[in-house]
Amino acid sequence: MHTAVVDLGYGDAGKGAVVARLCQERTVTAVVRFNGGPQAAHNVVTADGRHHTFAQFGAGTLHGTPTHLSRFMCVDPLALAAEADHLRALGVPAPYALLTVDRDARLVTPYHAAANRLRERARGADRHGSCGMGVGETAAYALAHPDDAPTAGDCASRPRLLRKLRLLRDRLTDDLGPLAAPPVEDCAAAFGAFADAVALTDETHLRRLVRGGPLVFEGAQGVLLDEWHGFHPHTTWSTTTFAHADTLLAEAGAPGPARRIGVVRTYTVRHGPGPHVTEEPELAAALPEPHNGHGRWQGAFRVGHFDAVAHAYAVEVCGGVDALALTHLDAPPRCPALRICHGYAIGGQLVERLPVGAPGDLDRQAALTRRLLGAHPAVWSTPDHWPTAVGALLGAPVVMESHGPARQVLTGATVG
The missing domain is CATH 1.10.300.10 (Adenylosuccinate Synthetase, subunit A, domain 2)
Structure with missing residues (x-):
């Protein structure tokens, strides 16, 4: 079975580490990138200490897994060349030999x-x-x-x-x-x-990949930044749900959709402006980020408690997920103050679910953004066991746990 991986937050939840772990057993035929472009930043730290921030190459590259950049990708050849140079320095002898690019990619x-x-x-x-x-x-x-x-x-x-x-x-x-x-x-x-340097392909290439073995579809950014369902205008010009992965599989003649894995942290983060209801600036000092920080264009890296309302909205926007990957499980022991927010106070009312509408109505999404900018956490809990609590809140089992940059534990998320 093919697998698709998306971030159920604002990005930076650990998609790269999840994809890399899925590719570690070398049973994956290829990683297919299905949205975003050079702005992606999927950090992978191997057990031997090598670190790479994947932008356009798939996060399985350090394990020798080929990457296909689909027609839904935005491809920057200059940034790609710099990324290839860094991969060579990490021991990947011929990065471009592991890469195919759809001719129709922007x-x-x-x-x-x-x-x-x-x-x-x-x-x-x-x-x-x-x-x-x-x-x-x-x-x-x-x-x-x-x-x-x-x-x-x-x-x-x-x-x-x-x-x-x-x-x-x-x-x-x-x-x-x-x-x-x-x-x-x-x-x-x-x-x-x-x-x-690269192999430029047409739509027949993905059909061959689909027939050749299990694929991992690697998403970029997060569902809460989706161009149609995110909190406009603080969004991306990209569909960050599973939609493009489903489209590519259907076009390639796959018998059914991929297994859907949603990725979340034990705490919710976002880069730059826009709603972040559970943000607590003190948490940034307690949970320093070696691979994330203030960006010249994005702005500050903002840290907050686990936002179950926003993440449940992302799950609903996606039409559900089959399984979850929960990352940064080393954080709650280091920061016992971490909690889960179950409800917002907005204008004197308790809000425990955000409304989901059909894509295309940016005025509706802008109105939702204005509401969220005035929201405050109102209902809290501190879980005894984070995977059990998060799985219950988001309606899917946690099949992968990450306890640090190079420590991922699979409990049933194998592909093939």
Whole structure:
């Protein structure tokens, strides 16, 4: 059986560690990335102390598991090259040999990134919390100009790539002014090298992968940041639920959907602005993060108690999960003050469930955001056994426990 992994929070719950553990037994045919792009930051620490922050390569790469970047990915060849260099330094001799890229994947360029940063800077105090890497700009441009948006496949044709890059640069410059980005010819040369280094594929490749053995679909970011169900406008331009994984499997002729694993921490975190009802600044000092911190564009790394209301909303948005991975179980013994929030006080009312609507209504989601910005925790508990408590609250068994960066325990989440 295939497996799909998503984060049921705002990101940073430990998807990378979960995917790496699933690949550790070497029974996984490939990791398929099905949303996001170079802004992902999936930290994996191996038992021998090697650490890599996976952005575009799948988190099973250190175990030799191939990665396929699907058409739902936003691919940044420049960031990919830097990631490949770091993987080589960690002992992966030929990272690109483990990588295939769908030709229809959107291409993230320095022009997208420069435009992204200009727009975010112009928002001032109303920043959305962008990563500043151009992924949202890439998605927006592709929606506005679907025929002209550059794709990974365009990198194999220098004339076509040059035309699309010049058009992209000129449109964004007309809209925003001069962009802090390299000349088009330099970008085209680097992107051409990317096309020479990786295997560019079409839809038949995923069909072969599906028939070849169990796959792990690795999501990016978190469901609470979903473009349609997250707390707008502090969201991503990406569908962060299982939807794209389900679509890819259906298109590839898989007999059924993947087994769904939702990942949560024993405490809820988010990067940057937006609702975080259970935030308690003192917890950040008690639970330092070696791989997370203040981001120039995202803003502060914010720490709070386990938010059962928000995580249950994420489960409902996804249509349910089959199993849970609970990470950072080493935190409650180090910080006994950690608790679970079961209900909010909003405008004098107790709220224990957030409403879930059909995708597409951003006004509804913005209204929900305004409500959550005025919410306060109202109902608490301190669990005797965190996996049992979290499983009961979110309606699925905890099949994987993580007690530290390199200590993951599987209790039934095998693939195959």
